[in-house]
Amino acid sequence: RARQNVLAEQGRYTTVLQADAGFTHQKSARLGAGDTLSASTTRTYTVGSALRRTFATGTSAELRLQGERFESSGSTLGGSTATGYGVSGRASLSQPLLRGAGTRVGEAELRAARVEKELADKSSLRTRSALVRDVVLAYWELWYAEESARIQRSALALAKQQESDAKARVVQGAAASTDVLTFATRVAELEEAVVAAELGQTQRALELARLMGSPDPDRQLGALSSRPPSAGPSATRADVEAALRSGSLELAELETQVKLARTRAEVAGEATRARLDLEGYLESQGLSERVPTAARRAGELSYLTAHVGVVYELPLDDSRRNAEKRAALLAVRAAEHNLKSVRDRITAEAALSVTNERAASRRVALAQKTEAVAEKAHAAEKARFELGQSLPIAVQQAEDELRRARLRVARAQVDLVQEQTVVLHLAGKLLSHYRG
Numbered sequence: 001r002a003r004q005n006v007l008a009e010q011g012r013y014t015t016v017l018q019a020d021a022g023f024t025h026q027k028s029a030r031l032g033a034g035d036t037l038s039a040s041t042t043r044t045y046t047v048g049s050a051l052r053r054t055f056a057t058g059t060s061a062e063l064r065l066q067g068e069r070f071e072s073s074g075s076t077l078g079g080s081t082a083t084g085y086g087v088s089g090r091a092s093l094s095q096p097l098l099r100g101a102g103t104r105v106g107e108a109e110l111r112a113a114r115v116e117k118e119l120a121d122k123s124s125l126r127t128r129s130a131l132v133r134d135v136v137l138a139y140w141e142l143w144y145a146e147e148s149a150r151i152q153r154s155a156l157a158l159a160k161q162q163e164s165d166a167k168a169r170v171v172q173g174a175a176a177s178t179d180v181l182t183f184a185t186r187v188a189e190l191e192e193a194v195v196a197a198e199l200g201q202t203q204r205a206l207e208l209a210r211l212m213g214s215p216d217p218d219r220q221l222g223a224l225s226s227r228p229p230s231a232g233p234s235a236t237r238a239d240v241e242a243a244l245r246s247g248s249l250e251l252a253e254l255e256t257q258v259k260l261a262r263t264r265a266e267v268a269g270e271a272t273r274a275r276l277d278l279e280g281y282l283e284s285q286g287l288s289e290r291v292p293t294a295a296r297r298a299g300e301l302s303y304l305t306a307h308v309g310v311v312y313e314l315p316l317d318d319s320r321r322n323a324e325k326r327a328a329l330l331a332v333r334a335a336e337h338n339l340k341s342v343r344d345r346i347t348a349e350a351a352l353s354v355t356n357e358r359a360a361s362r363r364v365a366l367a368q369k370t371e372a373v374a375e376k377a378h379a380a381e382k383a384r385f386e387l388g389q390s391l392p393i394a395v396q397q398a399e400d401e402l403r404r405a406r407l408r409v410a411r412a413q414v415d416l417v418q419e420q421t422v423v424l425h426l427a428g429k430l431l432s433h434y435r436g
Contacts, residue, residue, distance in 0.1 A: 002113070002120035009110040018050040045069045056106035058096040065089050067291070085291045087298040092281035099275040099313075108267040115263055119256040125431070126249035132434060133425040135211045140414045142204040147410040149197035155403050156190040163187050166392070182392045249428045254342055258335040261328070268328030269321035275313035282306050346426060353423045360416035367412045371405040378402045 024044040029037050048066035055061075066088050073081040100106070163183035170177050283305040286297030297303070315321070381398040384390035424430040 002117040005113040006110070006117050009113040012109070013054055013056055013106070015051060015053045018052060019048070021045075021047045041073050043071045056103045056110075058100040058102065058106055060094040062092045063090075064092075067294075084287055084289055085294045086285065086287050087291070087294040088283060088285040089298060090281055090283040092279070094277055094279040097276040097278060099270065099273050105267050105270050108263065108270075112260060112263050115256060115260040119253060119260060122249060122253045122256055125428075126253055129249055129425050129428065129430045131211065132430050133421055135208065136421045136430075136434075137418050138204065138208040138211050140417055142201070142208050144410050144414045145197065145201040145204040148407055149194065149201050151403055151406050151410075152190060152194045152197045155399060156187065156194050158399065159183060159187045159190050162392075162395070182396070186396050250342060250426075251339070251346065252428070254335070254339040258332065258339055261332040261335040265325075265328035265332050269324040272315055272318070272321040272324070274315070275311070277311045278308075279311065280306070280308040349426060350423075353419060353426065357416065357419040357423065360412060360419050363412040364409070364416055367405065367409040371402070371409050374398070374402040374405040 022045075024042075024046070026042045026044075027039060028042075029039055032038055046066060046068040048064060050062055050064035052060070052062040068086045069083070070086065071081055071083050095101075163180065163186070166180045166183045170180055284298050284301045285303050285305070286294045286299070288294035288297060378395075378398040378401070381390055381395050385392065385395045421430065424433050
């Protein structure tokens with residue numbers, strides 16, 4: 001739409017062809033001596049055409065050719081009818097000196113349309129970048145949901161195996177029947193956790209499908225990668241702030257809005273300011289009883305009419321013009337304040353994003369360290385239980401700690417890559433990152 005508006009404004013000042021025809025019947029009276037009246041009747045048939053164009057400077061030019069046939073009858077002609085033909089050509093020119101003068105006014109809408117196209121382009125980039133950001137975030141949320149479901153299913157399988165082993169030991173007389181109840185309770189709890197994890201996985205898959213334009217509940221959609229997200233290069237706060245200020249799509253869009261408001265403010269109130277137009281025309285006319293002779297006489301330029309004049313128009317009330325100018329200036333100030341507000345917000349977001357990224361990076365390292373410790377603790381507790389030196393509840397606690405540690409690792413990895421995705425979007429580099 002914005003591109004078509006630009007094309008429309010480029011074609012605003014086009015040449016116009018006009019054609020017209022008409023018939024005029026006139027009966028007039030003339031007062032004579034002794035309060036007598038004489039009448040005359042005139043019938044005129046006219047055809048004409050003109051080429052007219054207005055330029056961006058406000059200049060209006062017109063070239064007109066007209067032919068006419070007139071019939072006159074009356075008492076002065078003794079009741080007879082006189083017929084003749086007339087041919088005329090006129091070239092006229094009008095130039096505004098105040099209202100509407102110059103390309104500053106004449107091309108204002110074209111400049112505004114170009115700025116709106118630039119705004120639409122940047123808005124389109126921002127929208128695409130936001131969509132890519134949302135898809136990436138949803139993708140890794142789906143990966144986390146799948147990883148969570150996998151961890152829960154793995155824990156459930158282990159719990160079932162332990163329940164089966166406990167039942168075998170009870171049959172052999174090596175364990176009490178209460179040990180089986182402990183493992184059975186554990187299996188029931190993990191079955192609930194698996195159902196919840198699979199529900200979350202389905203919800204995340206549907207959300208990702210919706211963002212990708214195919215919200216089909218029967219479609220099987222899963223993460224394409226089984227590997228955990230890998231962290232990208234880290235950045236300092238100064239680096240992120242500089243990237244955001246120079247490459248933020250949101251800032252670029254608001255800067256264009258300021259530019260558009262200033263463009264419109266340049267010509268605010270122009271339609272209601274004083275008007276002073278310089279105009280003139282030159283006309284040649286030829287008359288004859290025959291059309292060719294009338295045309296030849298008009299072309300000889302023997303009978304010319306020239307006119308030069310000025311037209312001045314002054315509104316006696318400036319309230320509308322002043323209101324339009326104030327409204328335009330307020331629009332500029334509002335756009336500038338919006339730009340400043342977003343700049344301040346982006347600065348805060350830059351600091352927060354870098355802080356979150358660093359925290360997420362530390363959380364990944366700490367969670368991986370916790371996972372390693374939990375694996376060793378679980379292995380040791382399992383070995384003690386097999387030797388009869390530990391209780392089933394202690395083994396379950398170790399397994400819970402290991403499961404939670406693995407979930408924290410996955411969550412921290414997803415948080416880290418999501419924070420980096422947000423920073424890339426704020427910096428306006430997300431599209432180029434994924435194109436590469």
